[in-house]
Amino acid sequence: MRLWGGRFSGSSDPRADAIGPSVDVDRALALDDLAGSEAHVRALFGAGLVTADERDELLAGLASLREDVAAGRIEWDPALEDVHLNLEVALGERAGAVAAKLHTGRSRNDQVATDLRLWLRGAAGELDGRIVGLERALVGLASEHHGAVLPGITHLQPAQPVLLAHHLLAYVEMLERDRGRLADAVRRANVSPLGSGAVAGAGFAIDREAEALDLDFDGPTANSIDATSDRDFVVETLAACALCGAHLSRLAEEITWWSNPAFGFVRVAEAFSTGSSMMPNKRNPDPAELVRGKAAGLTGSLVAVLGLLKGLPLAYQRDLQESVRPLLDGVAALRLSLDAMTGIVEGVSVDEMRMRAAAETGYATATAVSDLLVEGGVAFREAHRIVGGVVRALEDGGTGSLTDADDATWQEALAGSADERARALASDGSVGAALRAGATVEASLARADVIGGTAPARVAAALAEARRRLGM
Numbered sequence: 001m002r003l004w005g006g007r008f009s010g011s012s013d014p015r016a017d018a019i020g021p022s023v024d025v026d027r028a029l030a031l032d033d034l035a036g037s038e039a040h041v042r043a044l045f046g047a048g049l050v051t052a053d054e055r056d057e058l059l060a061g062l063a064s065l066r067e068d069v070a071a072g073r074i075e076w077d078p079a080l081e082d083v084h085l086n087l088e089v090a091l092g093e094r095a096g097a098v099a100a101k102l103h104t105g106r107s108r109n110d111q112v113a114t115d116l117r118l119w120l121r122g123a124a125g126e127l128d129g130r131i132v133g134l135e136r137a138l139v140g141l142a143s144e145h146h147g148a149v150l151p152g153i154t155h156l157q158p159a160q161p162v163l164l165a166h167h168l169l170a171y172v173e174m175l176e177r178d179r180g181r182l183a184d185a186v187r188r189a190n191v192s193p194l195g196s197g198a199v200a201g202a203g204f205a206i207d208r209e210a211e212a213l214d215l216d217f218d219g220p221t222a223n224s225i226d227a228t229s230d231r232d233f234v235v236e237t238l239a240a241c242a243l244c245g246a247h248l249s250r251l252a253e254e255i256t257w258w259s260n261p262a263f264g265f266v267r268v269a270e271a272f273s274t275g276s277s278m279m280p281n282k283r284n285p286d287p288a289e290l291v292r293g294k295a296a297g298l299t300g301s302l303v304a305v306l307g308l309l310k311g312l313p314l315a316y317q318r319d320l321q322e323s324v325r326p327l328l329d330g331v332a333a334l335r336l337s338l339d340a341m342t343g344i345v346e347g348v349s350v351d352e353m354r355m356r357a358a359a360e361t362g363y364a365t366a367t368a369v370s371d372l373l374v375e376g377g378v379a380f381r382e383a384h385r386i387v388g389g390v391v392r393a394l395e396d397g398g399t400g401s402l403t404d405a406d407d408a409t410w411q412e413a414l415a416g417s418a419d420e421r422a423r424a425l426a427s428d429g430s431v432g433a434a435l436r437a438g439a440t441v442e443a444s445l446a447r448a449d450v451i452g453g454t455a456p457a458r459v460a461a462a463l464a465e466a467r468r469r470l471g472m
Contacts, residue, residue, distance in 0.1 A: 158362025
């Protein structure tokens with residue numbers, strides 16, 4: 001089938017007909033396409049290209065179409081290729097011959113670029129609301145367990161004790177950056193391509209600034225060639241989605257590990273757990289695992305559009321049709337992931353005792369003890385060496401905590417130091433008790449009393465600020 005038959009003498013090949021249609025995908029843009037058409041009708045009237053009666057007839061037809069699209073009453077015809085032509089033909093059935101004037105001064109090139117930007121604006125707003133919902137769930141969990149201690153991990157090994165609330169707030173920081181990236185993408189996308197035509201610009205005196213304002217854009221695009229071929233905003237949005245997906249995947253990974261009985265830090269609610277078709281004992285955090293999997297698809301969507309764009313000359317090329325599905329799929333995947341993670345966080349139960357016990361293993365307070373020696377005048381590198389030696393001795397002796405190091409152990413380690421101040425401390429009879437006190441989890445937490453640190457007062461302040469920012 002040929003849609004634009006005046007230029008051609010024969011019909012198209014069925015194989016070409018099979019690859020061309022996109023209405024199964026771009027019909028998701030139908031309401032945005034109608035909004036653009038309504039603004040274009042008003043612009044045509046402003047330019048004297050349609051009469052007042054014709055304007056009203058077109059707008060009434062478009063309003064009728066809007067109702068049917070919203071109610072799911074439109075039958076989409078793949079023979080008409082895309083959402084634009086489907087709606088134009090449907091308008092002709094309602095408004096009559098005047099519908100043929102709608103496309104004056106407009107190309108599908110600037111039309112789809114406008115639709116995508118309008119759709120993106122709404123989709124990003126929905127995603128932002130869902131991100132805020134997850135942030136609130138994290139802050140709520142952190143507030144509920146504000147005193148819980150978690151073993152801070154680096155290289156998957158015990159590092160230093162941290163508050164669980166501090167750990168959860170790290171994800172809130174990530175999500176805030178995700179919100180910022182989405183907002184940035186929308187800000188740059190919020191310009192109107194309408195009036196750019198196919199490549200050179202509309203051939204009529206259409207008021208592009210008024211048309212842009214009509215659709216709540218910040219203004220019209222500055223270059224007609226760029227306007228019709230630009231899909232940077234698709235890449236930026238998918239990049240923001242992919243990075244947000246990676247953040248969700250990291251949280252999902254931790255919840256998956258923490259829910260293993262070997263850790264036992266958390267228990268995912270039954271409503272977000274599944275069983276096994278074979279093993280009666282299983283309680284799997286499958287939704288969290290699927291969030292991890294969807295992060296891979298988000299990365300794939302981003303790479304697909306980048307690969308699509310990197311070899312295209314200016315201006316519009318039909319390849320750009322293939323950027324719509326990755327955008328829609330990426331947003332849908334992130335929407336599902338955010339909803340699932342919010343539900344998981346809202347329903348998860350925390351075993352504070354298991355977390356605390358884990359935080360007391362692996363000599364995780366060693367850094368705090370080193371810092372205490374530094375306060376006593378010992379150079380940091382020497383303090384690091386001394387405490388490392390004590391850790392090795394305790395480990396060889398089968399003792400798991402620096403609070404178990406007796407006076408003799410500390411005096412021997414200090415006396416053997418090349419640092420004069422360390423040797424002087426060895427003769428202080430109270431040094432062992434002071435170092436044991438500094439080796440407690442509470443002392444370790446308290447030492448990190450800096451902006452962004454895990455000291456309880458700092459975390460309490462950060463929680464209060466997060467609740468204020470999120471309206472909790």
